[in-house]
Amino acid sequence: MADPVRVPRRRGMSARWKLTLSYAGVVVVSGIGLLAAVAVYLLRYVPDAAIIADRFVPNRSDLIRAFIPAAVVMMLVLLAIGLGGGWIIAGRMLAPLDRIGRAAQLAAQGSLSHRVALEGPRDEFRDLADVFDAMLEQLEAHMSEQQRFAANASHELRTPLAISQTMLEVARNDPARDTDALIDRLQEVNARAIELTEALLVLSRAERRTFTREPVDLSLLAEESTETLLPLAERRDVTIDVGGDSAHVFGSSALLQQLITNLVHNAIVHNRPSAGTVVVRTHVLPHAVALVVENTGDVLPPHLVATLAEPFQRGAERARSDDHVGVGLGLAIVQRIAQAHDGSLVLTARHGGGLNVTVWLPHPFPQPR
Structure with missing residues (x-):
C-alpha cells in the first residue's frame, strides 16, 4: 500500500503579526470608544437648531462636521501607533521563543550541545527556556550513553562470533582435530552469545518500560x-x-x-x-x-x-x-x-x-x- 501523499500546509500569519494586529486593534477600539463617549455624553447637550446670539455659536451639526475629520485623523494616528508599537513589543516578547526555536532546530539537526541560556528575571519564557535546556542536557547525556552502549554491545557481540570463526578456521586446517572438543567449545561460546543477547533484550525492555505493574x-x-x-x-x-x-x-x-x-x-x-x-x-x-x-x-x-x-x-x-x-x-x-x-x-x-x-x-x- 502506497504511503499517502502529504500536502504541504500553507504558512499562516506569523505570531508577531498576530500580536501586532491584536495590539493595534485594542488601541483603535479604545480610541473609538473614547470618541464615542465624547460624542454621546457631550454633544447631546448641544442643541441641533440654530443658536441666535450676538456672535456665532456652533450647534450640534457644526460640531459634528468639525469633529469627524479630526477624529479620523486621530484614529489613523492611533492605528499607526498601534501597529508600530505592537510590532516592537511583539518582537521583544517573542525574542525568547525565537531563541528556543533556533535551539530546537539545531537539536533536530543533531546538535544537542547548544543551550538557550536565557538571561533576565524569571518569568514564563525563562522557565520554558530552562526546561528546554534541561531537556537538551538529558537528551545529550542519553544519546552519548546510547552511543557508548551500542559500541560496547557491538564489540561484545562480535567477540564470540570472532572466536567461533577462528576455531572453525583452525579446525579446518588441522587434519587431526578433535571434533567433540570443538563442538563443546563452540557450544560454550554460543551459550555466552545467547546470554549476552538475552541480557540486552532485558535491558531494552526495562528502558522502554513496556511491562504491566x-x-x-x-x-x-x-x-x-x-x-x-x-x-x-x-x-x-x-x-x-x-x-x-x-x-x-x-x-x-x-x-x-x-x-x-x-x-x-x-x-x-x-x-x-x-x-x-x-x-x-x-x-x-x-x-x-x-x-x-x-x-x-x-x-x-x-x-x-x-x-x-x-x-x-x-x-x-x-x-x-x-x-x-x-x-x-x-x-x-x-x-x-x-x-x-x-x-x-x-x-x-x-x-x-x-x-x-x-x-x-x-x-x-x-x-x-
Whole structure:
C-alpha cells in the first residue's frame, strides 16, 4: 500500500503579526470608544437648531462636521501607533521563543550541545527556556550513553562470533582435530552469545518500560532467587542469609526477579575464594522500600565502585578468567530496572572488602511520618 501523499500546509500569519494586529486593534477600539463617549455624553447637550446670539455659536451639526475629520485623523494616528508599537513589543516578547526555536532546530539537526541560556528575571519564557535546556542536557547525556552502549554491545557481540570463526578456521586446517572438543567449545561460546543477547533484550525492555505493574513481594522474590542460586553458592563455598520485612511494591514480577537474581549472582561470583557470605535483606520505610544485598570480597576503591553500574564494566580484578563472571550487564540491568520502577540504585564499598548494593523503590502506600 502506497504511503499517502502529504500536502504541504500553507504558512499562516506569523505570531508577531498576530500580536501586532491584536495590539493595534485594542488601541483603535479604545480610541473609538473614547470618541464615542465624547460624542454621546457631550454633544447631546448641544442643541441641533440654530443658536441666535450676538456672535456665532456652533450647534450640534457644526460640531459634528468639525469633529469627524479630526477624529479620523486621530484614529489613523492611533492605528499607526498601534501597529508600530505592537510590532516592537511583539518582537521583544517573542525574542525568547525565537531563541528556543533556533535551539530546537539545531537539536533536530543533531546538535544537542547548544543551550538557550536565557538571561533576565524569571518569568514564563525563562522557565520554558530552562526546561528546554534541561531537556537538551538529558537528551545529550542519553544519546552519548546510547552511543557508548551500542559500541560496547557491538564489540561484545562480535567477540564470540570472532572466536567461533577462528576455531572453525583452525579446525579446518588441522587434519587431526578433535571434533567433540570443538563442538563443546563452540557450544560454550554460543551459550555466552545467547546470554549476552538475552541480557540486552532485558535491558531494552526495562528502558522502554513496556511491562504491566502488579503487586509484588520483594521478600518472596528474594527467597526464590537465592534458592535458585544456592547450588552455585555451595560450589563456591558462599553462605547466603536471606531475611527482612515483607516488602510490597508495584511493578513487573519478572523484571524484579531478574533484578534480585542479578544482584545475588554478582554477590556470589564476586566474593572471597572460600568462606564467603552474602546477606539479602528487605526493609519497609514510610515512603520507600529497600532491597539490600551485601557480600564479602576484595576491597574496592571508590573510583571502581562508581563505574560498576555502567554497561560492560566488570572491574579489572573482578573479571578474571571465571566462567560465571557474566557479560558485564548485571548491575546495568539492575539500575535500568530500578529506574523503570521509579527507583534508584546505590553502590557502596564495604569496610573490610565487598560491596553493599541498595535498591530503593517507591512504597505503594506511603505512610505519613
